[in-house]
Each structure stands twice: as structure tokens, then as C-alpha cells.
Amino acid sequence: MTLHADLRVGRAGFVLAAEVTVEPGEVVALLGPNGAGKTTALRALAGLLPLSGGHIRVGGQTWDAPPEVFRPAERRPIGVVFQDYLLFAHLSALENVAFGLRARGTGRAAAREEAARWLDRVGLAAHAKAKPRTLSGGQAQRVALARALATSPELLLLDEPLAALDAATRLHVRAELGHHLRDYPGHTLLVTHDPLDAMVLADRLVVLEHGRVVQEGTPTEVARRPRTSYVADLVGLNLYRGTAHGTAVSLDAGGTLTIATPASGPVHVVFPPTAVSLHPEHPTGSPRNAWRVTVAGIERHAHTTRVRLDGVPPVLADITTATVADLRLQPGDELWAAVKATEVHAYPS
Amino acid sequence: MRALALVVLLVVAGCGADSSGAEVGGAVDGRVTVFAAASLTETFTRLGEDFEAAHPGVEVVFNFGGSSALAQQINQGAPADVFASAAPANMTQVGDAGGISGAAVTFARNRLEIAVPKGNPAGITGLADFGDADAKIALCAEQVPCGAAAKRAFEAAGVTARPDTLEQDVKAVLTKVRLGEVDAALVYRTDVRSTGEVEGIEFPEADRTVNDYPIAPLAKARNAAGARAFIDHVRSDRGRAVLAEAGFDTP
Amino acid sequence: MTSARRRTRGRLPVVLVLPAVVGLAFLLVPLVGLLVRAPWDTLPEQLFSSSVGEALRLSLVCASLATVVCLVLGVPLAWLLARGDVPGRGVLRALVTVPLVLPPVVGGVALLFVLGRRGLVGQYLDAWFGISLPFTTAGVVLAEAFVAMPFLVISVEGALRAADPRYEEAAATLGASRWLAFRRVTLPSILPGVVAGTVLCWARALGEFGATITFAGNFPGETTTMPLAVYLALETDPDAAIVLSVVLLLVSVGVLAALRDRWISGPS
The missing domain is CATH 2.40.50.100 (RNA polymerase II/Efflux pump adaptor protein, barrel-sandwich hybrid domain)
Structure with a gap:
């Protein structure tokens, strides 16, 4: 059940051409400067943006292979944690987490039960009825993670999951996120521009520059043998x-x-x-x-x-x-x- | 009071002298503002053009509208020289407020006619058909003159009308007939004549529906001479011919 | 200097305050005129007369039904304009506002051309189903909906365009179809815009005169709404017309104020 993605997206003045492979249980960090195509890659994997070439395959299933196949986001078994979480403001934390289960056909009571379990797992059982605007940044991030994981997706996509947090909160949330990712059996792709996030959370780094993969490997490999000045500066830790x-x-x-x-x-x-x-x-x-x-x-x-x-x-x-x-x-x-x-x-x- | 009446008489006589002067041209000039009932739109527009042609330097400006609305505007101080109403009642409203100069005179009479869409698809023959529940009927609301006249006609004919709509003015009724939305309606004869898209059917009780069109110069007229001259023009042979052509009776 | 109130920001700028006050006066003075001229002693009597009650009931029912029609058709239309991938969206958006600029009487005539007994569509409605819309209460609802719908569509579309479409994407990644995302995510987030549009739409429908009298005619108990009753009363009894207007005014202000308190709570 390996995820193979050959991501080719052409837009005005920008071409993404990147191959990414993620094994089950593996956390891959897509690292690169702003404008490198990280978010484009994530949106293509999520089904929010169709490929113009290449393919996305998970196990025996094809998610995208232009021009014949395109599975839209709502029909892909994915979970996404967005940079600013995009929690639904009119729904409680519990309803947010239950949303994906409900949308995928789980009954109301069962969905709420499962959502409550997830909130408990991220340590927010006491905030089940809270509206997102009353939650702190760290709490909102955990609700977003619970919401993404509640549907047991095959692919978990994280878009700069820690970028919106202040420095102090970040330390704890990063550590917690690490624990959850280690427990998660599916494929994880983490998009970030922060080398520390990438090196701490990921099993493997894929460094993207100008829409192309310039280097990939374990954090230690990449740090020890940076192939470009950019990678050396970025992953020099x-x-x-x-x-x-x-x-x-x-x-x-x-x-x-x-x-x-x-x-x-x-x-x-x-x-x-x-x-x-x-x-x-x-x-x-x-x-x-x-x-x-x-x-x-x-x-x-x-x-x-x-x-x-x-x-x-x-x-x-x-x-x-x-x-x-x-x-x-x-x-x-x-x-x-x-x-x-x-x-x-x-x-x- | 006698003295006042005398003054009024003198003034009226003076105006008369002016207007007789106007007939040879020259003494009348400037702008004449005429507030006239909407049913006079076509005829007065023509008469206005004639009048301007006969009196170089004169401009006739019309404000056509519902007679009651015009009467209210005049009483609220709207600048007008002449008021031509479709009903004596509205003229009386202005007169009671001291708004007219001298006496109003009746210059035209109108009467109702049955209007049916071209070809008369519902086979309407007379007022009795207005009591038929299946026929679509439009009438003026009783509050407006054509509605009051229609009521008199039905009373005289002993018919209980079953209208589908009571329109706010006669033009709205005419529109419904023209579009074929109703099978029959009561409108003024002049309205039937004004369009080729409806057919008129006369009925004997129409005598009960005759209404007088009074015209008068206004007390606050800025152009009293022009007002007089225009009224004379409306009442002249030429004026009567234009009114008659449009379907009015002229006294 | 003993005043306990302190300004936290500078003085209000005169260039804004002066026109604002003039604008407010411009809107309110005619109402004051109406209230001053109202024959208050006969007001209760008029209020409880059967013809006024009938016209008022008809007005409220028709305006509310027209608002429902506008909601059912207008919200999806606003969505299409804001989110749909339709060619010529700018032109469509301009066309939607046509009933705003069209004199309502012309709108009524246009409705007759289409839905009248000999209209493009109406002739078939009549021939095949025996449905005739002019001179019926349904006709009043249609005429009011025609004139009022742009108010709803414009407000809802504005709210939709201001709403962040990424929430719909987030819903999609959670497995929600576009319809479910619209219903459960987008609609709740634009609710204030929808309510504001609904209120405007209802108010416009309530005051509708031109299109109604042209398309639906005027028959007491059937199509005579308050504005029509006011207009006809003005012909013979201006005092009664004022009373009717005041009644319409009080009822609509009451309803709108109640709605506002319930739905549009200001930023607190």
C-alpha cells in the first residue's frame, strides 16, 4: 500500500514536477522555501487541484491520472490539517471532529461517540462543546488533527501545522503531534518550511525548490550531505x-x-x-x-x-x-x- | 363682496380683452403650464402644438396625470396656469381652495364604452355579460371617476358586475384589454379610439356615464394671458374638431 | 471637566457627521410628516375595520410567501453567481439586477407578456393546466417576488463572495459533497447575509405596488394589498390613505425590529 505520486501541475509561470513516495506508517516532510510548490503538491494529493500530468496511486487505487481518472477530494480517504486549521466556526469542537464521519455516512450517535473518543485522545474531552473561537491556538490545532484523523484516512496531509502557533505553544504541540504521527498507521505527508519541524517529525525529507525535488533522504543524511547551498542553509542543524x-x-x-x-x-x-x-x-x-x-x-x-x-x-x-x-x-x-x-x-x- | 365681485369681473373682462388681443397674435408669449387629465394626453398634445404654431414665442408645457393627483398638486402650490380636469369634483376641490380664477367651463364630455380585445374572443355583446362569472372582467376602482361612472351604468342596467380586478386608472384597464388578459372592460370612448388594438361596443346605459371635463385658468397663474388664450383655443372650432375626433362630445 | 465620559479617540469628523445627520433627516422627515398629518382619533377605528385588516393580512401573507419563493430560488442563484463556473457571469450578475432598475409597472407588464393569459408561457399554463395567474393571490406573490428577489440575491452573493471558499475545501477533504458542504458549512457561515437579504426582500415585497397592480390587478381580499389600498384611498380620502400608510409602517417596522433583534445581533 505504498503511495506513489508523480505530481505534474502547470500553472502560469510555474511548473511542479515532483515524485514523492510514502510508505505506510512513514512520515515524509516536504520542505522548501515559499513558492517552491509545496502547497500545490499538497492540494494535488488532496484532490483540490487536478494534476495536469503524472499520477497519484495508493496501493492498487488510482486517485489521479490525467486525462482519464480524477477522484475529487470528497472521494479520497484523506485527512487534512490546514495551516490555519479551518475549523467550522458555527460547530462545536465535537461537531467539527464528527463532521467527516457524518459526511462519510456514519450515524449521528456513532459519529459523536467516535469524535468524543478522538477529543479525549488529544486531551480535549473537556472542550467538546466549545466553539472554535474560544479555543487557544494549540487547542484548535489538536481539534484540527482529531478532525483529520477521526475518519481513519489512508493519507494524512499536514500543511504547516505549527506555523500559526506562538513559540512557547509550538514546543509542546510539536512533541504531541510527533506522538500522534508515530501511532498513525497510514501515510503522512507534512508540508513545512521549518527545518526543525521537518527533522523532528519526519522519517524522510523531500526538499523542493522551484517545483522540483532537489534532494531527499533521512534528516541525518540530508543534513550531512546537503546537495545545494539552500539545503545546506536550511537543513544545517x-x-x-x-x-x-x-x-x-x-x-x-x-x-x-x-x-x-x-x-x-x-x-x-x-x-x-x-x-x-x-x-x-x-x-x-x-x-x-x-x-x-x-x-x-x-x-x-x-x-x-x-x-x-x-x-x-x-x-x-x-x-x-x-x-x-x-x-x-x-x-x-x-x-x-x-x-x-x-x-x-x-x-x- | 359686491366690490370684490366687480373687481373680479373687471379683471376677467381685462383678461378677455387681452385674449382677444392674443387672437391677432403678439400679446401672448412666454410659457403656459397646463395641468391636464391623463385622458387628454393625445388631444391636448396636438392642441398645444397648434397653439404654439399660432403664437410664435409661446411654449406650452403639459403635466398629464390623474385628475385628483393634479388637483392636490395645485392645492399644494404647484406652478400651473391652466387646469383641465376629467371630473367636476376635482375642479371643485381646487375652486373651494380658491385656486381658480373666474368660473370653470365644460369643454368636453366623455362616456363609457365596452372595450374588448380585437376579435372579441369571448363574444361580449352588452353590460349583461359583465355578470358572467366565467368572463374575465376589468373595471376601474370605484374611487376613480371611470369606476364611479361604471357603477352608475350597472345600476341603470340592473346588472351585478363580477369584476376580476378594480384598476387604479382607466389606462391600466385599457392595458389589460390590449394584452387580452381580460375579456371585457369599461373604459372611456376616447380610450377605445386611442388604440387600434381594442374594439368598442356601445351600450344604451352609457348616457348615465357621461362625465364633464371642466377647464379653468388658475388664480396663481404666472401667465394669465397665456392661460386665457389656451382655453379659448381649446374651445375654438379647431379645438372642438380635435376633441371630437378623439371621441369626445363637445358642448 | 467633571464629565466622567472620556474620548478614547479624536473628535468625530465633521465631514462625516454633517452629511450623516442630513441623510438621516432626509429619510425621517417625510415619515414625521406622515405621522403629524395622521388623523389619530380615527386610527383605531380604521385599524380594526375589516377592509384594512383584510388588506394587511393579505400583504403580510403575500410578502412572506414571496420571500419564501425568493429564498428557495435566490439563494441557489446567488451561489451560482458567486461560486459556479458559468460563462458570462458578469452579464448574468447585471441581468439579475434588472428588476431593481426597471420601473415596477414595466416589470408587471413584462410578467403579463410571459405569464399572462396570452403570454409566452401563460397561454400554455392556461390551455394545458387551466392555470391563470393574473388577478390571483398567486399573481401577487409572483409580482412581489420578481421585484424583491434582486435584494436577496445581491446580499447573499456578497456574503458568499466574502466567505472563505477554503472552508468548502476543508469540508470536501472530510468527505462532504458540494451540496453537503454548502448546507452544513457555507450556509451557516453566511447566515447573517442571508437574514439581511431576507429582511430587505420582505420589506420590498411588502411595499410593492407597481408590478402587483399591473400583473395581479386589484380586487379586495384577493389581490388588494396595503399599498394598493393606500393608493386607491388617496383618490377619495387622503386621511384614510395616511392611516393605512401609518398602519403599514408600524407593522413593518415592528416586524423588522423583531427580526433584527433575533437574527442580526451587532458586533458586541
């Missing part, structure tokens, strides 16, 4: 899972990092490659994190050079061309990597 005990985080991949703000329990730890400095000797002074690394690869991009370093943990460093020359970097060189604790951010996972 050192991301680890670990467990926090106060300011010390022991990483699942091995090694320990010190963070400035105490935390506890499972976390994601993130810092940008630009925060990493390289030294021939053990650095002295302020950096609170320093460990031995070996140069595994060097890639030059427009403004910086990205150095892949093996170690515990492995790390990416972006350094200036001048530093490369200073250090006479060669693969196999042994160095010290250093990161200030204040540059390392931990998010609950």
Missing part, C-alpha cells in the same frame, strides 16, 4: 535525541552535552553548525562542550564550508574559508569540536 538530567543531556547516539537551561526527560537537542568551532588543541575558556572529532568530509558552499566530523557524538560544523586555510583541514585530521552551552537548545520530545 545538529539534532540529537537524548535524556536530560538538569543541565546534562546524555545522547542516545553516545556522548554528553551540557545545556544552559535545565530540563528533564526525553529531549531533542539542537544547535546550528555555525555554533561549532574547531580547534587543534583542547580549547580553554568559555565553551562548556568540547570533544575529540575526526574530519570525515569537507564540502564548500557559497559562503561557508561544511565539515562533517565523526566523533561521540558526530557533528557538523560550518566554518569560514579562512579558517579552513588556517587549519589546513584534510579528511582524517583529528581536532577538538567546541559548542557553548548557551547555543544548545533542548526541546521535549
Whole structure:
């Protein structure tokens, strides 16, 4: 039951030509700058926009294959979480979640029962009767997710699901969304321009630029071997899972990092490659994190050079061309990597 | 009172002198504003053109409408020189308010006729057919003069009319006949003559439906001489011929 | 300076306030004239006379039926104009407003041309089904609906065009057909526009005169609505006409105010 999509949409001055494959249970993030065609791809998958070429197939079923086949949105087993959620303002949270079940023929009582179960699952059982405008951003997002998942769709589409939230809410909602996506057995496609969302939530990234796929792979692969400057800038993140005990985080991949703000329990730890400095000797002074690394690869991009370093943990460093020359970097060189604790951010996972 | 009457007489005589002067041309000029009943639209328009041709420099402006509406407008101070009404009652309304100068005179008479659509599809022959429930009948509402006249005709004929609609004016009744929406209606003879699309049927009780058309110069006329001259023109042989052609009786 | 009221924003601009006050006066002064001239002592007597009651009842029934006709036909028409993929939509939109600019009497004549006994359609209605619309209460309803429908269509279309079509898309992704999405999502969201249009439509139908008297004629108990009764009363008894107008005014203002309170609660 793999989803194969060869998305071809031609519009005035813009052509989308992207192939995307999603396995059952897999979360694929479609990542790219504004205007790259992410939303067009999502709308085509949802059936809100017909393809002008290519096809969309799920298992043995064809959803779109111009010119013969086109299944409109209401006849595709999908769930969509829109960027601003588009909750129906005149319906309660419960009625919103029950809407898809009712539209697909479930009886009134059964639909409400199932909707109540979903609200309970997203932790909003107490808000069943609330109208959307009385809900907070995070609550509205969870209702939207429950509404999309309540019909047990084969394909879940998420359009910038966290973009409308403020920074503080975002952390918690992102973590929760991650749990729900892990439990969801269908195909998930997440559209986002935020690399952190993509790397935390997705099993695989598909990077779209100017309507074309420029790179795809697991978050680690893409981050370690960015194929374009854009991808390097965008996905340039050192991301680890670990467990926090106060300011010390022991990483699942091995090694320990010190963070400035105490935390506890499972976390994601993130810092940008630009925060990493390289030294021939053990650095002295302020950096609170320093460990031995070996140069595994060097890639030059427009403004910086990205150095892949093996170690515990492995790390990416972006350094200036001048530093490369200073250090006479060669693969196999042994160095010290250093990161200030204040540059390392931990998010609950 | 006597003195006042004398003054009025003198003024009227003076006007008469003016209007006799007008007949040789020259003394009458400017604009003459005439408020006239809607049923006079065609004839007065023609007479106005004649009058303008006979008196270079004179412009006749008409305001055609329902007589009662015109009477109200005059009483509310509308600027008019002449009022020609389709019913004496409306002239009396203006006269009672002191709106007319001198006495009103009857210049034309009209009478009702049965109007049927061309070819008379329902085979209407007389007033008795107006009591037939199956026939579609239009009459004027009793509140307007043609409706009051129709009522007198039915009383004289001993017929209980069964109308389907009581229209607000005679032109509306005529429209219903022209479009074939009704089988028969009572309208003025002049209305039947005004269109080739309906046929008229005379009936003996029509004598009871005769109504007088009075005309009078108005007290607040800005062009008293013009008003007099126009009224004289309406009552002249030429005027009577135009009115008769349109179906009016002329006294 | 002891005033407890404080201005939170600057003074109201005179360029807006002055014309606004003049505009209000322009609308209200004629009403005041009517009320001043009304013979209040005979008002109760007129109010309870059978002919007035009959005309009033007929007016309310016909205006309400005409409004129902407008809703049933007008809301879908507004939807088609706002959302439908029809060619020449601009022209259609302009045509819909024709009854607004057409003198109502002409509208009545046009209805006669089509639905009259010898009309394009009416002749077959008469010949095949024995249905004749002129001079009937149904005719009054049709004439009123013809004149009033543009008010409803324009308001509803405006509301539809202001409504975010993405909610319909969201409903589609949840499995809703376009009809279900319209019924359960779009219609509730444009309800204020529909109610405003309905109120306008009803008010226009209630005051309708020209098209009604031309198409449906005037017969007491059958087609004589209040405006027709007012017009005819004006011929002989202006006082009675004023009383009738005041009655119509009071009833319509009462109904509209009640509707407003019930449905159009202002932004609070």
C-alpha cells in the first residue's frame, strides 16, 4: 500500500514536477522555501487541484491520472490539517471532529461517540462543546488533527501545522503531534518550511525548490550531505535525541552535552553548525562542550564550508574559508569540536 | 363682496380683452403650464402644438396625470396656469381652495364604452355579460371617476358586475384589454379610439356615464394671458374638431 | 471637566457627521410628516375595520410567501453567481439586477407578456393546466417576488463572495459533497447575509405596488394589498390613505425590529 505520486501541475509561470513516495506508517516532510510548490503538491494529493500530468496511486487505487481518472477530494480517504486549521466556526469542537464521519455516512450517535473518543485522545474531552473561537491556538490545532484523523484516512496531509502557533505553544504541540504521527498507521505527508519541524517529525525529507525535488533522504543524511547551498542553509542543524538530567543531556547516539537551561526527560537537542568551532588543541575558556572529532568530509558552499566530523557524538560544523586555510583541514585530521552551552537548545520530545 | 365681485369681473373682462388681443397674435408669449387629465394626453398634445404654431414665442408645457393627483398638486402650490380636469369634483376641490380664477367651463364630455380585445374572443355583446362569472372582467376602482361612472351604468342596467380586478386608472384597464388578459372592460370612448388594438361596443346605459371635463385658468397663474388664450383655443372650432375626433362630445 | 465620559479617540469628523445627520433627516422627515398629518382619533377605528385588516393580512401573507419563493430560488442563484463556473457571469450578475432598475409597472407588464393569459408561457399554463395567474393571490406573490428577489440575491452573493471558499475545501477533504458542504458549512457561515437579504426582500415585497397592480390587478381580499389600498384611498380620502400608510409602517417596522433583534445581533 505504498503511495506513489508523480505530481505534474502547470500553472502560469510555474511548473511542479515532483515524485514523492510514502510508505505506510512513514512520515515524509516536504520542505522548501515559499513558492517552491509545496502547497500545490499538497492540494494535488488532496484532490483540490487536478494534476495536469503524472499520477497519484495508493496501493492498487488510482486517485489521479490525467486525462482519464480524477477522484475529487470528497472521494479520497484523506485527512487534512490546514495551516490555519479551518475549523467550522458555527460547530462545536465535537461537531467539527464528527463532521467527516457524518459526511462519510456514519450515524449521528456513532459519529459523536467516535469524535468524543478522538477529543479525549488529544486531551480535549473537556472542550467538546466549545466553539472554535474560544479555543487557544494549540487547542484548535489538536481539534484540527482529531478532525483529520477521526475518519481513519489512508493519507494524512499536514500543511504547516505549527506555523500559526506562538513559540512557547509550538514546543509542546510539536512533541504531541510527533506522538500522534508515530501511532498513525497510514501515510503522512507534512508540508513545512521549518527545518526543525521537518527533522523532528519526519522519517524522510523531500526538499523542493522551484517545483522540483532537489534532494531527499533521512534528516541525518540530508543534513550531512546537503546537495545545494539552500539545503545546506536550511537543513544545517545538529539534532540529537537524548535524556536530560538538569543541565546534562546524555545522547542516545553516545556522548554528553551540557545545556544552559535545565530540563528533564526525553529531549531533542539542537544547535546550528555555525555554533561549532574547531580547534587543534583542547580549547580553554568559555565553551562548556568540547570533544575529540575526526574530519570525515569537507564540502564548500557559497559562503561557508561544511565539515562533517565523526566523533561521540558526530557533528557538523560550518566554518569560514579562512579558517579552513588556517587549519589546513584534510579528511582524517583529528581536532577538538567546541559548542557553548548557551547555543544548545533542548526541546521535549 | 359686491366690490370684490366687480373687481373680479373687471379683471376677467381685462383678461378677455387681452385674449382677444392674443387672437391677432403678439400679446401672448412666454410659457403656459397646463395641468391636464391623463385622458387628454393625445388631444391636448396636438392642441398645444397648434397653439404654439399660432403664437410664435409661446411654449406650452403639459403635466398629464390623474385628475385628483393634479388637483392636490395645485392645492399644494404647484406652478400651473391652466387646469383641465376629467371630473367636476376635482375642479371643485381646487375652486373651494380658491385656486381658480373666474368660473370653470365644460369643454368636453366623455362616456363609457365596452372595450374588448380585437376579435372579441369571448363574444361580449352588452353590460349583461359583465355578470358572467366565467368572463374575465376589468373595471376601474370605484374611487376613480371611470369606476364611479361604471357603477352608475350597472345600476341603470340592473346588472351585478363580477369584476376580476378594480384598476387604479382607466389606462391600466385599457392595458389589460390590449394584452387580452381580460375579456371585457369599461373604459372611456376616447380610450377605445386611442388604440387600434381594442374594439368598442356601445351600450344604451352609457348616457348615465357621461362625465364633464371642466377647464379653468388658475388664480396663481404666472401667465394669465397665456392661460386665457389656451382655453379659448381649446374651445375654438379647431379645438372642438380635435376633441371630437378623439371621441369626445363637445358642448 | 467633571464629565466622567472620556474620548478614547479624536473628535468625530465633521465631514462625516454633517452629511450623516442630513441623510438621516432626509429619510425621517417625510415619515414625521406622515405621522403629524395622521388623523389619530380615527386610527383605531380604521385599524380594526375589516377592509384594512383584510388588506394587511393579505400583504403580510403575500410578502412572506414571496420571500419564501425568493429564498428557495435566490439563494441557489446567488451561489451560482458567486461560486459556479458559468460563462458570462458578469452579464448574468447585471441581468439579475434588472428588476431593481426597471420601473415596477414595466416589470408587471413584462410578467403579463410571459405569464399572462396570452403570454409566452401563460397561454400554455392556461390551455394545458387551466392555470391563470393574473388577478390571483398567486399573481401577487409572483409580482412581489420578481421585484424583491434582486435584494436577496445581491446580499447573499456578497456574503458568499466574502466567505472563505477554503472552508468548502476543508469540508470536501472530510468527505462532504458540494451540496453537503454548502448546507452544513457555507450556509451557516453566511447566515447573517442571508437574514439581511431576507429582511430587505420582505420589506420590498411588502411595499410593492407597481408590478402587483399591473400583473395581479386589484380586487379586495384577493389581490388588494396595503399599498394598493393606500393608493386607491388617496383618490377619495387622503386621511384614510395616511392611516393605512401609518398602519403599514408600524407593522413593518415592528416586524423588522423583531427580526433584527433575533437574527442580526451587532458586533458586541
